[in-house]
Amino acid sequence: MEANSKPIPDLHDAELYAVRHDTSSGTVECVVRKVDGHDPTLTLTGIERFRCSDFGLQNVVLELIVIDTTRRPTQHELRGHLQWISATFDGESLLSAQETEAAVQNMLDGRYVLVSLIPSWGAQIRALAQSIDWE
Numbered sequence: 001m002e003a004n005s006k007p008i009p010d011l012h013d014a015e016l017y018a019v020r021h022d023t024s025s026g027t028v029e030c031v032v033r034k035v036d037g038h039d040p041t042l043t044l045t046g047i048e049r050f051r052c053s054d055f056g057l058q059n060v061v062l063e064l065i066v067i068d069t070t071r072r073p074t075q076h077e078l079r080g081h082l083q084w085i086s087a088t089f090d091g092e093s094l095l096s097a098q099e100t101e102a103a104v105q106n107m108l109d110g111r112y113v114l115v116s117l118i119p120s121w122g123a124q125i126r127a128l129a130q131s132i133d134w135e
Helices: 075-085 097-108
Strands: 015-022 027-033 041-045 049-053 060-067 113-121 124-129 131-134
Touching: 015 060, 027 124, 041 113, 041 124, 049 075, 060 075, 075 097, 075 113, 075 124, 113 131
Parallel strands: none
Antiparallel strands: 015 027, 027 041, 041 131, 049 124, 060 113, 113 124
16 A cells, blocks of 8 residues: 555654554554644554654654655665564564565555654654555
8 A cells, every 4th residue: 555645744843742552453643743733643554563762751753754666665775664663672673584575575566655753852663554644
């Protein structure tokens, strides 16, 4: 699947203040407060992999990047993102080489999008999901 057809929101300097995970539906919601006071929610559905690190009292977003087939990512780029998503705090990978290659192929085939919330400060999020939506 791909990101929705709406333009990716500009979240520069927004604050991530909530992450909600619903295991029964396989969704994660990330709620941010933009500089203008608007609180958009990013909804990730069909979560295959998810990692959030360094969530604290202040989580300022530098950029939201959605990597789908329209961006023409390289296999090397996708492997790097998957390595981070699937690593433990000490760097040990939770994915085998075979699982990594299958996930890369699924992304290249358009079955998944990779979402990266890059921080200026605080929380960093990366997810492999079937789709992303925002409102």
